[in-house]
Amino acid sequence: MTITFRQLAAFRAVVETGTVTQAAEMLHVSQPAVSRMLSDLEHELGFRLFRRANRQIVPTSEGLAFYHEVQRAFVSLKEIAEAGRAIREYRTGQLRLISIPSVAASIVPQLLARFTHAYPEVNVILEVQPAPRIFEWLVSMQYDLGIAALPADSSLIAATPVLLGDAVCVLPPKHPLAKKDVIRPEHLADERFISFRSDSQFRFRVDAVFDQARVRRSLKLEARTNEAALSMVAAGLGVAIVGPFFPPEAAGGAVVRRFEPAITMQLALLQPTRRPLSRIAELFVEAVGGFVADAKGERGAARIRPARGRRARRS
Numbered sequence: 001m002t003i004t005f006r007q008l009a010a011f012r013a014v015v016e017t018g019t020v021t022q023a024a025e026m027l028h029v030s031q032p033a034v035s036r037m038l039s040d041l042e043h044e045l046g047f048r049l050f051r052r053a054n055r056q057i058v059p060t061s062e063g064l065a066f067y068h069e070v071q072r073a074f075v076s077l078k079e080i081a082e083a084g085r086a087i088r089e090y091r092t093g094q095l096r097l098i099s100i101p102s103v104a105a106s107i108v109p110q111l112l113a114r115f116t117h118a119y120p121e122v123n124v125i126l127e128v129q130p131a132p133r134i135f136e137w138l139v140s141m142q143y144d145l146g147i148a149a150l151p152a153d154s155s156l157i158a159a160t161p162v163l164l165g166d167a168v169c170v171l172p173p174k175h176p177l178a179k180k181d182v183i184r185p186e187h188l189a190d191e192r193f194i195s196f197r198s199d200s201q202f203r204f205r206v207d208a209v210f211d212q213a214r215v216r217r218s219l220k221l222e223a224r225t226n227e228a229a230l231s232m233v234a235a236g237l238g239v240a241i242v243g244p245f246f247p248p249e250a251a252g253g254a255v256v257r258r259f260e261p262a263i264t265m266q267l268a269l270l271q272p273t274r275r276p277l278s279r280i281a282e283l284f285v286e287a288v289g290g291f292v293a294d295a296k297g298e299r300g301a302a303r304i305r306p307a308r309g310r311r312a313r314r315s
Helices: 005-017 020-027 031-045 061-088 107-118 131-139 201-213 226-234 279-294
Strands: 050-053 056-059 094-099 123-128 145-149 157-166 168-171 192-196 218-223 239-242 255-259 264-272 304-306
Touching: 005 020, 005 031, 005 061, 020 031, 056 061, 094 107, 094 131, 094 279, 107 123, 107 145, 107 279, 131 145, 131 157, 131 264, 145 279, 157 279, 168 226, 192 201, 192 226, 218 226, 226 239, 264 279
Parallel strands: 094 123, 094 145, 192 218, 192 239
Antiparallel strands: 050 056, 145 264, 157 264, 157 304, 168 239, 168 255
């Protein structure tokens, strides 16, 4: 059995208008063309679809039953067309984003607020993992985009620098060192120090600074995120060097001071190179660009500044 969409459209138009003439006008075809399509459709189906009553053409009981099925099919087609329009207009879709913990609770919510305000119907999945797993999951294309500090550890990842910032020293309230404007490694000798976990790239960089200065710290405490480290410092458990990407209120009473030598962190937007960005992901990249432009304002001036540089692959 071969039934065409044009035959179904002609049948539906005749049922709804009651005449072949009006159906032909609706479909912008000739009256003989509609009659021929109806005849061919009846031949394919094996039963009559219409009977004549006075000057009108009326569906048979079989024709009415068939019309209800055709209507269901046309409703489904309408839903499919609407889904296509929604995709075209970015009213639906999914963004899969993965971020390092230190920015998942600070910068990422701000980025998502900007994005979801513009595209409220897009589903967003946010995963939080340490940097090595971010690279692994992006390479395996489980996520569309990642946010992490450079360098990226895979040549299969393209990295677009987003923001720069210098690490800071955080001290408990009323700590004697709070009187200083700048904290250096030697100031923290034998201080109880809150480190990041051993799988953190940032931990490695901080340790390298103290090793080079030959300064020993009391390493008894570890934290996974900026927020955890800041809370521990505010509670008087020790001092810490943390990344710059946290809102001022996250300090929770801890004293924030510049640290030298500078440990500069470069935050980047990461994507797998083996797959082009989806339309939704491209829109998120644009939202990130708007956020970076806003970072030039007063809020980001102290610790955070826009990164300058082209997209790069790091190996």
